[in-house]
Amino acid sequence: LPPQPPGPQGFTGAKLVDDAAHPWRPLRRGDIRGPCPGLNTLASHGYLPRDGVVTPAQLIVAVQEGLNFDHQTARVATYLAHLGDGNLVTDLISIGEKTTRTGPDPPRPAIVGGLNNHGTFEGDGSLTRGDFFDGDNHSFNQTLFDQFIEFSNRYGNGFYNLTVAAELRFRRIQQSIATNPTFSMVGLRHITIYGEATFPVNFFVDGRRTGAQAGQLSIPDATSFFRDMRFPRGFFRSATAGGATGADILFNAHPIQPGRNVGGVNNFVEDQSLGGILEPCRFYTQFVNTTIRGLYPRPTGVLRRNLIINAGFLYDALSPPDCPQVFPWGQL
Ligand code: HEM
Ligand code: MG
Numbered sequence: 001l002p003p004q005p006p007g008p009q010g011f012t013g014a015k016l017v018d019d020a021a022h023p024w025r026p027l028r029r030g031d032i033r034g035p036c037p038g039l040n041t042l043a044s045h046g047y048l049p050r051d052g053v054v055t056p057a058q059l060i061v062a063v064q065e066g067l068n069f070d071h072q073t074a075r076v077a078t079y080l081a082h083l084g085d086g087n088l089v090t091d092l093i094s095i096g097e098k099t100t101r102t103g104p105d106p107p108r109p110a111i112v113g114g115l116n117n118h119g120t121f122e123g124d125g126s127l128t129r130g131d132f133f134d135g136d137n138h139s140f141n142q143t144l145f146d147q148f149i150e151f152s153n154r155y156g157n158g159f160y161n162l163t164v165a166a167e168l169r170f171r172r173i174q175q176s177i178a179t180n181p182t183f184s185m186v187g188l189r190h191i192t193i194y195g196e197a198t199f200p201v202n203f204f205v206d207g208r209r210t211g212a213q214a215g216q217l218s219i220p221d222a223t224s225f226f227r228d229m230r231f232p233r234g235f236f237r238s239a240t241a242g243g244a245t246g247a248d249i250l251f252n253a254h255p256i257q258p259g260r261n262v263g264g265v266n267n268f269v270e271d272q273s274l275g276g277i278l279e280p281c282r283f284y285t286q287f288v289n290t291t292i293r294g295l296y297p298r299p300t301g302v303l304r305r306n307l308i309i310n311a312g313f314l315y316d317a318l319s320p321p322d323c324p325q326v327f328p329w330g331q332l
Contacts (some may be wrong), residue, residue: 002091002309005078005317006060008071012241014207017066018231022046033229034096034115035122035129035138038199040229042066043095052095053102056082056310059093066237067203073243075317079310080188083292084120087112088306096138106303110295120291123189125176127168127197128226133180140227147171148226149219159216160200162246166253169197173256177268184260187274187283187291194251194277195244200225202246206232207239251277281323284315293328304329 018024022045027033032052033040039059042048047066048058059078063069069077086093090103094114105112115121118132128144130136148160148168156164173193176183185193204225205217221232258276262269274290275283288311299307308329315325 002088002306002313003057005075005313006057006064009064009241012068012070014236014239016234017047017237018045018233018235022066024230025050032094032096032099032114033138034094035126036095036115037128037226037229038063038067038203039095039115041225041231044229045231048095051101053092053099054095055091056086056093056313064241068207068238068241069203070241070243072317075313079314079317080287081115081121083288083307083310083314084295085112085114085117088310089302091306106296106299109297119184121188121192123185123192124180124183125172125185125193127172131176131180131183133182142227144172145223145226148222152217152219152222156216159218160222161216162198162201162249165197165201165246166250169194169250170254170256173254177261178265181261181264183265183268185256186258186260186271187276188287190258190274190276191247191283194247197250198244198246202242202244203238205238207236210239247277280318281320284318284320284323285326288314288326289328296329299329305332308332 024045031050033043039048042062043050043052045066047062048054056078060074063074064071082093087102089106092102094102096114097116098113102112111117111120113120116138118137122137124131127148128141129138130141130144151164151168151171152158152160155167173185200217200222201215204221205215224230224232257270258272258274259268259270261267272279274286292311296303296307308331
């Protein structure tokens with residue numbers, strides 16, 4: 001059976017996470033990294049297996065311990081990722097490219113593509129990664145990071161903060177609408193596109209900073225995480241466990257509804273069918289009934305059992321308000 005999700009941490013304050021037990025090490029041949037600067041950093045410090053092939057339980061422990069994700073955010077992100085990109089039979093997921101190291105694939109149309117897979121979790125308009133359409137949706141992109149710096153200088157006095165995040169988030173969406181004929185921001189991506197832009201503010205700032213310095217990410221520290229996959233030397237994690245606090249501020253600053261380009265660039269058409277940041281219940285329901293069931297239309301045996309269990313872990317973690325659990329593969 002897939003193990004139950006690990007529990008919350010006992011202590012959730014600031015602490016040294018760049019510690020002797022978790023030294024940064026450069027990549028070895030075959031080590032996998034991907035589109036998430038948080039997970040890349042945790043793997044390069046050994047909070048996650050350094051080869052980048054991990055279990056959901058390891059993800060939950062690592063993001064809580066190393067970067068102070070709260071228990072709910074840790075579980076939600078983990079089971080969304082595992083259902084979309086992981087191997088549900090072996091209980092392994094790649095934090096980057098698809099690999100045989102997650103074990104034998106279930107029958108198509110399952111993908112088991114790892115976090116690099118486009119359209120499950122990974123999506124367009126990332127701050128420091130290009131769009132899939134442009135050829136690389138997972139590597140650090142210096143040109144985009146230069147824009148991150150430019151916006152931090154223009155709107156944040158040289159720091160990335162929520163004001164910068166709101167403007168850069170909007171700019172990246174506009175850029176993708178104007179250049180990517182396949183641009184899509186529906187369902188999960190409508191939620192993560194706003195949520196992820198807050199993470200550098202909430203988690204990449206040293207937890208000892210208080211007052212006016214809280215929530216202000218310096219460019220050297222941002223470079224350390226995004227490019228080098230490394231904690232700044234002597235880094236203390238955030239002083240409180242948290243999640244996507246501030247995502248509503250980013251959305252309300254420039255509210256773009258879920259949607260996609262249809263038939264070419266500059267033709268963004270609203271599409272609420274998979275829900276979005278304002279519709280958590282429709283999002284949950286469609287994610288399980290449409291997105292994941294689309295990958296697993298007729299699972300049998302252990303695969304079916306583990307789908308049901310992992311979808312249950314997701315529902316428990318989300319606990320979407322006034323929203324019934326769905327069972328596209330029946331119940332155990
Ligand atoms: C982006 C997965 C935890 C920070 C992403 C992306 C994925 C992902 C698939 C790419 C989405 C995209 O931009 O297209 C996960 C999973 C997590 C997790 C499954 C936990 C189980 C974290 C943590 C942090 C973090 C703990 C930092 C504290 C970020 C940031 C981005 C991102 C800042 C946006 C990168 C950009 O826009 O260039 N994550 N992540 N993530 N993640 Fe994570
Ligand atoms: Mg992306």
